[in-house]
Amino acid sequence: MQEFQVSSKIIKSVFFRPEDGQLYIRFRNGEERQFTGVPRKAALAMVKAPSPGQHYIEHIRTQFERVA
Template identity: 50%
Template sequence: MQNLSVNSRIVKEVYFSQEDGQLRIRFHSGDERRFTGVPEAEVIAMCESESPGNYYIARIRRRFQPLAA
């Protein structure tokens, strides 16, 4: 998994695997969420958005298949 740069008050770290579309998001709260089937373009858009936390809520959280942490 590749660690991607993100500047957010909510999201602390973003890891993404191009091979299988797995996304791992760590939050400043200590929580972690994992998803599968996420397109690379969607991950890049989240990381580059003005508010990665809001992007996650609006475009990732309920749209992609969650994995057990």
């Protein structure tokens, strides 16, 4: 599992498992979400975005299957 550094007002930490595309997002409010089938480039795009939280809302949350 790989941890990505992220600078975000709403996201505390991001973990990614490249072998199966599992993306784990821990929010500053304590919530955690897990998505499956996420390509590495999509995870990187989120953490490198000017606003990772907004990128998550517009791209990750709407395009990938949430499993937790």
